[in-house]
Each structure stands twice: as structure tokens, then as C-alpha cells.
Amino acid sequence: MDPNIYQNEYFSSYDDLEVHRLMLEDHPRTLAYKNAIMNNKSYFKDKIVMDVGCGTGILSIFCAQAGAKKVYAVEASNVGNLAREIIKENKFEDVIEVIHGNVEDIILPDNIKVDAIVSEWMGFYLLHEGMLDSILIARDKFLKVNGEMFPESATIYISPCSVPSLYKNWEDCHGVTMTSMAKQLRASKYNKPEIMIIKEEDILGFEEVPLCWINLKEDTISEVDSFSIEHVVGAKKDGMYQGLCLWFDCVFPDLTKKNENVRLDTGPDSPPTHWKQTVILLPEEQLVEVGDPIAFQLDMTRDAINRRRYNIQVSLLDPDEAEHPLPCTCDLTKCLLIKAYMQQHPEPASKTEQMETNCLQEDPIDDDDV
Structure with missing residues (x-):
């Protein structure tokens, strides 16, 4: 079977808002990311951040709230359109830019490098249906030397x-x-x-x-x-x-x-x-x-x-x-x-x-x- 079929099925599954509701209402998950970002506000201030697989955009918004000057929110599924609305609703459209596409394929303006990559990439038992490969590719393509990974x-x-x-x-x-x-x-x-x-x-x-x-x-x-x-x-x-x-x-x-x-x-x-x-x-x-x-x-x-x-x-x-x-x-x-x-x-x-x-x-x- 063509591996692209699995890839397309994976991304289309994230068009289902019930998937995002489940993740947003997972309080240990969401609060861990919020606390990790807010505890490091001094680092995020005026930094450039990439959110890989941004979904509804909540992690990107946390980064903007922590003082990031630019957040590239990358999302391959159609839920990226909803993320734009939520970002605008929270008045961060001047800070957060939603990029629709696979992180493996996108190019940032002027080939800019980012200070931190934030992503909730984990699947069942960590690796099942997860995005680990995409995170490692994004790291090698976009992260500055000595940049930070959330989680590390x-x-x-x-x-x-x-x-x-x-x-x-x-x-x-x-x-x-x-x-x-x-x-x-x-x-x-x-x-x-x-x-x-x-x-x-x-x-x-x-x-x-x-x-x-x-x-x-x-x-x-x-x-x-x-x-x-x-x-x-x-x-x-x-x-x-x-x-x-x-x-x-x-x-x-x-x-x-x-x-x-x-x-x-x-x-x-x-x-x-x-x-x-x-x-x-x-x-x-x-x-x-x-x-x-x-x-x-x-x-x-x-x-x-x-x-x-x-x-x-x-x-x-x-x-x-x-x-x-x-x-x-x-x-x-x-x-x-x-x-x-x-x-x-x-x-x-x-x-x-x-x-x-x-x-x-x-x-x-x-x-x-x-």
C-alpha cells in the first residue's frame, strides 16, 4: 500500500474537532505545556518560535503570551483555518503566523532559524501515530544552534x-x-x-x-x-x-x-x-x-x-x-x-x-x- 495513503489518513483525522476537544480538555497535558512555557517567560521574550502541528493554536498562543515576538504555527490539516480564527480572537494575529502544510515541505521567510520548537507530538505509548519524525526533521531544518525543544x-x-x-x-x-x-x-x-x-x-x-x-x-x-x-x-x-x-x-x-x-x-x-x-x-x-x-x-x-x-x-x-x-x-x-x-x-x-x-x-x- 502507498505510504502516502497512511499520511493522508493521519492528517485528515485531525479535521475532527472531537480529537481537539479531547486534547484541550486533557488538563495534565495542556497545563504541562502552559507551565513549561510560562515558567520560561524570560527565555521566550522576543524569541522566534515554531509550533509543529499547532492544531487549534493553543500552544502558539501560550508562546505569544510568554512574550515571543514571532510564532510560526505549522499545521498540515484543515484545522489550521480554525487556528487562525482563534489566534485572531485572542488578538495575536500580528505575532502568530499559521502556515498550512507539512513541516517537511515548508520554507520560512529568508530561511530564518527559530529559537525554540514547541510541539505536542506524542501518540499512544509515545510513538504510535506520533509525529516524532516530523519533529526531528523540523529541528534539523529550522532550529538554531543551541536552540530549545519543548519537550526536550x-x-x-x-x-x-x-x-x-x-x-x-x-x-x-x-x-x-x-x-x-x-x-x-x-x-x-x-x-x-x-x-x-x-x-x-x-x-x-x-x-x-x-x-x-x-x-x-x-x-x-x-x-x-x-x-x-x-x-x-x-x-x-x-x-x-x-x-x-x-x-x-x-x-x-x-x-x-x-x-x-x-x-x-x-x-x-x-x-x-x-x-x-x-x-x-x-x-x-x-x-x-x-x-x-x-x-x-x-x-x-x-x-x-x-x-x-x-x-x-x-x-x-x-x-x-x-x-x-x-x-x-x-x-x-x-x-x-x-x-x-x-x-x-x-x-x-x-x-x-x-x-x-x-x-x-x-x-x-x-x-x-x-
Whole structure:
């Protein structure tokens, strides 16, 4: 299929005002951008800014309110016409210029460079249907040397979880057991990630694990084509291991040097956003107890045809054969001994590394291609 078809479908989806209503009413999202911009008013004053994928123009208006002397608001969809009206309504038409087109194709007057690029480019689990490629291209084309990116970095996290809404909640449906219904429902969801709210108490891992960290100021497009992690984490409580939960956060620069970076967090322990969390369901649930090792490998690779999407493959590993982190939160004897040794002898690290058993070999139980 022609990749341009996916591109056209992507931009046409943003003609739907319900999409923009959802984003504007996502208060953690919108306030994170507003706070990040307003906290850096001294930087934005008299600066030239580009807003990539401006939508209704609210981020451009925040920049103008912060004192920017010029904002180029780039929007490929027809909602750019609405952005012009909103900008005029707020009396910033002399500061904000809406440019209709793909950021990859536009040219700024006199090939001017901008001081900052602002964009809300993130998709589900950060990368699905996101605009990261466009942001990196805009950075390379338009950002001044030592210019700023808002946000400046992003991290994807992963943790084992329970999914009671697809399991336990169906054991009693108005006094009727519906476990057969639940089983069929889960079976229909194995071939793609599920976008849903996961409560903090349903996270099973002792700690979330970073799948990847993206530096918006330096990373190249090829560096975000694929990510992979093999990990072992101890269960922090008794529960049913039913899936892997993905979420992300974004960090904005603090140019006031007060170490007060604004952080937009979409995790289960933060206020919910329209991104919710992403769950990769397991084919079968597993009972785990506190300290039990949970071993998995997750590979995320950009789709060859639709570059705004990623394919996810999950492998469940044998904890006895997978490599454990140092220190490990599980209760395998090897890990308990290493953890005790590290607590008693924090230096040198090389000695603790010598204690580690070299046993790294994937033993997949099941693969989920998404």
C-alpha cells in the first residue's frame, strides 16, 4: 500500500474537532505545556518560535503570551483555518503566523532559524501515530544552534500488571458469571495493544523499567526505529500477571536554572490523560507471589510501510535463564545474595559483577506480534 495513503489518513483525522476537544480538555497535558512555557517567560521574550502541528493554536498562543515576538504555527490539516480564527480572537494575529502544510515541505521567510520548537507530538505509548519524525526533521531544518525543544526528552516505561477489567470484573456481572465472555473478549485483543486505564494498585513490578529514553535535541530518526529490552523484575505483591503495561513521560527544559523541570507523566500513578496506558495482554494469566521473578523481552520496531506505527513483540522468558539486573528485586537465591553483598560492599562494582552468574539466553514461551 502507498505510504502516502497512511499520511493522508493521519492528517485528515485531525479535521475532527472531537480529537481537539479531547486534547484541550486533557488538563495534565495542556497545563504541562502552559507551565513549561510560562515558567520560561524570560527565555521566550522576543524569541522566534515554531509550533509543529499547532492544531487549534493553543500552544502558539501560550508562546505569544510568554512574550515571543514571532510564532510560526505549522499545521498540515484543515484545522489550521480554525487556528487562525482563534489566534485572531485572542488578538495575536500580528505575532502568530499559521502556515498550512507539512513541516517537511515548508520554507520560512529568508530561511530564518527559530529559537525554540514547541510541539505536542506524542501518540499512544509515545510513538504510535506520533509525529516524532516530523519533529526531528523540523529541528534539523529550522532550529538554531543551541536552540530549545519543548519537550526536550521523553521516556517509555514498562511494568508487569494485572488487568481486572478483562478478568476478575467478569466473574460477577449483575449476579451472573461471564468468564466465557471474558475469555473470548481477551482473545479478540491479543493481536494489538489495548489502550486503557491501569490503576496504580494493578502494577505488579517493584519498579517501572525504562524501555527507551529519547533526546529530542540530539537523537536522529534512525535511532528511534527500534527499541528492545530484556528484563527481570520482582513482583511487589501477590497477584495475577496478565499483561505488560506501557506508558511514557516527557520532560521540558528549565531555562531559569531553578531545577524545576515540568514533567508530563502518563503513568498509572499520575492523573489520567487521553493517552491512558497501553497494555500488551498475555495469552494466559499467571499467579505470582511477592518476590517472584517476572522475566520478559519486548521488541518495538517501526512498521516498514506505515512509519507512524510500531510493531511490538513480547516474549515471556524463563527467569532461571534470563539475565537479572544488578541489583535485582526478585527473591531468587542468587539475587538475594548479590543484593546483600552489594549492600555490605558498595565498592568496587567489579567485585559484585564477578558474583553474577552469566546466564543470558532467551527462552520464549509465547510471542505476541502487534
